[in-house]
Amino acid sequence: MSNWIKVRLGDIVELKRESYQPKPDEILPYIGLEHIGQGTLRLINVGKSNEVTSTKSYFSKGDILFGKLRPYFRKVVRPKFNGVCSTDILVLTSKNPRKFSQTFLFYLMASQEMIDLATASSSGTKMPRADWKVLQNLEVSIPEDFDEQERIGKILEAIDDKIDINTRMNETLEEMAMTLYKHWFVDFGPFQDGEFVESELGMIPKGWRVISSYDLANYINGKAFKTNQLVDNDGLPVIKIAELKSGITNSTKFYNGNVEPKYLLQNGDILFAWSASLGVFIWAKGEAVLNQHIFNVKPNGTLSKSMIYFTLKNIIQEFIEIAASRATTMGHITKQHLIDKKIALPPDELLVKVDEKMSNYYQMILSNMLEVERLIQMRDYLLPRLLSGEIDLSQAEKQVEEVL
Numbered sequence: 001m002s003n004w005i006k007v008r009l010g011d012i013v014e015l016k017r018e019s020y021q022p023k024p025d026e027i028l029p030y031i032g033l034e035h036i037g038q039g040t041l042r043l044i045n046v047g048k049s050n051e052v053t054s055t056k057s058y059f060s061k062g063d064i065l066f067g068k069l070r071p072y073f074r075k076v077v078r079p080k081f082n083g084v085c086s087t088d089i090l091v092l093t094s095k096n097p098r099k100f101s102q103t104f105l106f107y108l109m110a111s112q113e114m115i116d117l118a119t120a121s122s123s124g125t126k127m128p129r130a131d132w133k134v135l136q137n138l139e140v141s142i143p144e145d146f147d148e149q150e151r152i153g154k155i156l157e158a159i160d161d162k163i164d165i166n167t168r169m170n171e172t173l174e175e176m177a178m179t180l181y182k183h184w185f186v187d188f189g190p191f192q193d194g195e196f197v198e199s200e201l202g203m204i205p206k207g208w209r210v211i212s213s214y215d216l217a218n219y220i221n222g223k224a225f226k227t228n229q230l231v232d233n234d235g236l237p238v239i240k241i242a243e244l245k246s247g248i249t250n251s252t253k254f255y256n257g258n259v260e261p262k263y264l265l266q267n268g269d270i271l272f273a274w275s276a277s278l279g280v281f282i283w284a285k286g287e288a289v290l291n292q293h294i295f296n297v298k299p300n301g302t303l304s305k306s307m308i309y310f311t312l313k314n315i316i317q318e319f320i321e322i323a324a325s326r327a328t329t330m331g332h333i334t335k336q337h338l339i340d341k342k343i344a345l346p347p348d349e350l351l352v353k354v355d356e357k358m359s360n361y362y363q364m365i366l367s368n369m370l371e372v373e374r375l376i377q378m379r380d381y382l383l384p385r386l387l388s389g390e391i392d393l394s395q396a397e398k399q400v401e402e403v404l
Contacts, residue, residue, distance in 0.1 A: 007142060031079065041077060100149065121138075166372050174361070180354075212343075213341040217297045236254060245277075271294050304358075306358045
């Protein structure tokens with residue numbers, strides 16, 4: 001292992017300051033803080049430059065984007081494309097890419113130690129912002145040898161690449177499953193040559209029945225917590241809508257009291273956020289407690305778990321539009337909306353046949369999600385140890401190779 005040296009952050013990392021004024025007739029990829037996962041080191045989605053108006057900053061493929069507003073949210077990403085971003089994001093790059101590895105520097109900036117330093121040096125109380133003038137003077141330790149920096153970066157990058165592969169694979173699996181679902185339950189594709197009959201949904205295959213979406217499953221609302229019941233890092237994590245989007249982060253609250261079993265979450269549970277930001281999710285982050293405004297959707301004997309999930313995914317957009325149309329402070333749907341929404345179901349023997357395929361998709365998606373969680377845990381375990389020189393690189397490379 002090479003020598004580690006102490007350097008001033010501003011001597012190895014450069015702040016890029018190229019401004020961009022959005023134009024209505026020009027569309028570039030746009031990244032705001034809302035597009036970056038909290039603590040995940042990855043993008044949730046990407047916006048468009050013509051949808052914003054204020055001055056933005058250019059970034060290039062491979063640049064480090066560091067969220068400076070409330071830095072404790074650990075919103076740090078390294079896009080694989082060129083674009084523009086919010087001015088609440090620092091655009092950083094290596095001062096000398098042949099001497100200071102860009103990949104290593106990304107993980108240095110994303111480390112919890114750096115996040116804590118940025119948070120401690122932030123200015124402002126309600127909306128604290130990290131200040132590059134302060135950050136650039138921080139003293140950090142790095143391997144003197146460039147090749148060792150690269151090895152550290154590549155170990156962590158290999159894990160993140162596998163996470164990306166699993167994530168993209170799940171997007172494909174879900175698309176395939178939804179295509180099959182719509183072929184059967186929306187277009188009635190396999191039954192077009194058969195007899196159709198009138199129903200409250202219109203024409204449906206003979207022998208099918210119409211059922212309320214409320215009767216498809218049991219909808220168990222989460223627990224209504226008081227603020228003084230929640231603590232930091234003691235007990236079980238409390239799952240709100242933020243956790244459904246970004247996972248369990250430094251902002252997640254915990255509950256260390258007694259919990260009724262109906263509020264406990266296990267891997268594979270189906271969660272339906274019915275207020276504010278509606279969505280349907282598979283839970284894969286371990287035992288936790290469910291907060292109010294989210295249903296844990298349990299089979300009641302009508303449909304399997306996989307069929308419940310894909311059915312809700314198919315109709316969620318309708319509920320999103322209903323919630324948006326009645327939004328005051330927080331748009332939501334009610335029990336009556338679930339009752340009013342009708343679904344056509346085939347006879348049991350046909351339902352069993354299609355469920356075999358849908359269950360396979362569901363299990364593959366869940367399996368990939370669970371592997372992603374294990375990979376995130378490995379990355380976050382290795383990251384501080386690699387950046388401090390605490391762990392042997394050959395040992396870390398072997399450990400990652402065995403997992404990947």
